Amino acid sequence: MRHGYLGRKLHRPTDERRALLRNLMGSLIRYERITTTEARAKELRRHIERLITTARRGDLHSRRLVLSALPDPPAAAKLFHVIAPRFKDRPGGYTRLTRVGFRKGDGATLMQIEFVEGEAEPAPAASGA
Helix, strand or coil: CCCCCCCCCCCCCHHHHHHHHHHHHHHHHHHCEEEEEHHHHHHHHHHHHHHHHHHHHCCHHHHHHHHHHCCCHHHHHHHHHHHHHHCCCCCCCCEEEEEEEECCCCCCEEEEEEECCCCCCCCCCCCCC
């Protein structure tokens, strides 16, 4: 039985897994939408939502906590100044996962992870009249 085990190992040693998740968090904050495998996206969602909840407080302690988990100062600044204010009234559920197909090489399920609010809406279709 696997009682008490939390999180996915992603077939990596601890230091590689931690570095992978930090890089994925930085990329998601920087580009606001990334495509990755299903397991990585589901694990990333757990970590990024906790990070956003911490950043919503905006005090010095939360800045230090975010910088310890995300060692990319420009991404941390964007998290505090752009992303966290977007979700100030939202109680959780900051990201959306969407299946986008399968990877060509090994058939792994690919998912797109993106932020829910404040994204650019697609332009309406032009009418033919």
